[in-house]
Amino acid sequence: MISIRATKRFTEQAGGLSVFEDLELDIPEGEFVCIVGRSGCGKSTLLRIIGGLETATTGGVTFGWSDGRTAQIGFVFQEPGLFPWRTVWDNVKLGLEIRGASGAELGRRVNDMLDIVGLRGFEKYYPYQLSGGMAQRVAIARAFVIEPDLLLMDEPFAALDTHTRADMHVELLRVWQAFKKTVVFVTHNVDxxxxxxxxxxVLAGRPASVRADVAIDLPRPRRRFGADEIAHQEEIVKWLGAGSEPQTSEA
Incomplete structure (x- = not known):
C-alpha cells in the first residue's frame, strides 16, 4: 500500500504557490492507477514526490508492502532517456548492472524482458535506429527488468502518434499483467x-485536490469507444470541469 498525505508549496515564488494542500491518496499493491488533470495542476509534481525526486512541504509518502521490504521504484518519462552509445540490450540491462547483477542471470532477465516487449532481434540496434514506439518499449523494458514494486510513468506516450500510442497501450498492459506491479500513470488524456x-x-483546482476517484470496473481487453468506456470518460470529464469543492465518485 502506498499512502500519500502531502502538501506542496513553492515558497520562492512571489506570495508562494500552493500546488496541493493536504492531498490524500491510497494505492494498493498491484493496482494500475491513472492520475488525470489539466496542465499545471500538479500531476507530475505528485509523481515526483511519490518517487522521491522531490520532497513535500509537509507530510509525504509511506510505503507499506505486504512483506515489509523496501520499495523498489522504476520510472518511465515522456522521453525514453536511452543512452545513445548503448545498444538496446545494453540500455535494458542498465538497472541490473547498477544493482550488481551479472552473468547468466542478467542475460536471462534481459532476454526474457525483450521477449515480453517484442524486441528480440533488435538487441544490437542503437537508439537512433529505433522508432519512437520502439524506443519507449526499451524504456519500459529497462524499468520492468529490475522487477520494481512500483512503476511511475509520466505521460510516456504523449509524443507518439495516435496509432503507435494505441499499440503501446496494449503492450504496456501485456507487460503489467505479466508482472502485476503497482503502476501510477500520469496523463491528461481521459481516453x-x-x-x-x-x-x-482526478486532480483539479488550485491548490489541487482529489476531485474524484473513479473505479474502472470493466473487463480487459477494453474497447476504445464502447458504451461503458464512453460513460466513464464522460464522468471523468465532468469532474475535470466541476467546481472547486472536492468530492468523490465511485463508478
Whole structure:
C-alpha cells in the first residue's frame, strides 16, 4: 500500500504557490492507477514526490508492502532517456548492472524482458535506429527488468502518434499483467486513462485536490469507444470541469 498525505508549496515564488494542500491518496499493491488533470495542476509534481525526486512541504509518502521490504521504484518519462552509445540490450540491462547483477542471470532477465516487449532481434540496434514506439518499449523494458514494486510513468506516450500510442497501450498492459506491479500513470488524456486503469484519480483546482476517484470496473481487453468506456470518460470529464469543492465518485 502506498499512502500519500502531502502538501506542496513553492515558497520562492512571489506570495508562494500552493500546488496541493493536504492531498490524500491510497494505492494498493498491484493496482494500475491513472492520475488525470489539466496542465499545471500538479500531476507530475505528485509523481515526483511519490518517487522521491522531490520532497513535500509537509507530510509525504509511506510505503507499506505486504512483506515489509523496501520499495523498489522504476520510472518511465515522456522521453525514453536511452543512452545513445548503448545498444538496446545494453540500455535494458542498465538497472541490473547498477544493482550488481551479472552473468547468466542478467542475460536471462534481459532476454526474457525483450521477449515480453517484442524486441528480440533488435538487441544490437542503437537508439537512433529505433522508432519512437520502439524506443519507449526499451524504456519500459529497462524499468520492468529490475522487477520494481512500483512503476511511475509520466505521460510516456504523449509524443507518439495516435496509432503507435494505441499499440503501446496494449503492450504496456501485456507487460503489467505479466508482472502485476503497482503502476501510477500520469496523463491528461481521459481516453487513455479509461483504457488502462483500474482507477482514475482526478486532480483539479488550485491548490489541487482529489476531485474524484473513479473505479474502472470493466473487463480487459477494453474497447476504445464502447458504451461503458464512453460513460466513464464522460464522468471523468465532468469532474475535470466541476467546481472547486472536492468530492468523490465511485463508478
Amino acid at each position: 487513455e486513462a479509461v483504457f488502462l486503469a483500474d482507477r482514475v484519480v
